[in-house]
Structures are given as C-alpha cells and as structure tokens.
C-alpha cells in the first residue's frame with residue numbers, strides 16, 4: 001500500500017520461462033519487467049533499475065554473464081540483486097556467475113516454492 005512495489009527484471013530468451021516467472025512474481029506483489037537478452041535487459045535497467053534480476057545464462061545477442069559483468073561495472077556490486085538461473089547442464093557456470101557478482105542461483109525448471117524461497121533468502125520475499 002505504501003511506497004512502490006518491489007521490482008524484478010526477468011531476463012530469459014524463453015517466452016515460456018518469462019511468463020511462468022511473471023505469473024509467480026506478480027502473485028507475490030512484484031512489478032515485473034521482461035527482457036529476452038542481456039542487451040535489452042541493460043536498456044531496461046537504464047530506464048528503471050530493478051530491485052532484483054532473474055537472469056538466464058544462455059541467450060542470443062548478449063548472454064547472462066556478459067550482462068552481469070556490464071551491470072556490475074555500471075552499478076556496483078550490491079544493487080540490483082541478481083539471481084542466476086541455470087539448467088542442470090550449465091551447473092559449471094554457477095561459480096563464474098557468483099564470482100562476477102550474482103547473489104544466488106536457482107535451477108530450471110523452477111516453481112513458485114523454489115523461486116520465492118530463494119528470493120526470501122536474499123531479502124526479497126515480498
């Protein structure tokens with residue numbers, strides 16, 4: 001009721017993943033923006049810096065780690081929070097993502113319990 005709702009930028013080249021994440025996050029009171037690659041996500045951040053970014057790894061144009069590096073270079077290590085989103089086969093990338101400034105990660109496919117549980121861990125449990 002007071003102040004603006006928490007905001008989340010969902011970055012994934014899969015429209016299905018974006019739709020699932022949006023549905024969950026909006027049900028928990030988040031304002032949601034979507035981007036289908038890192039370059040679009042960076043433009044979105046320039047318009048409005050979200051509280052948290054849900055970030056896919058493998059995307060065309062600009063992938064997750066490229067976006068993460070650019071984001072941290074521009075905005076520093078703390079904000080926005082970044083939850084890195086990966087598949088079983090991409091698990092080797094987690095260490096690199098954390099080293100480059102992601103706060104947390106979740107495995108795909110995720111559900112409401114997994115996503116909101118992880119957000120709660122980083123203080124974004126709206």
Ligand SMILES: [Mg+2]
Nearest residue numbers: 013056058059
């Ligand atoms: Mg992808």
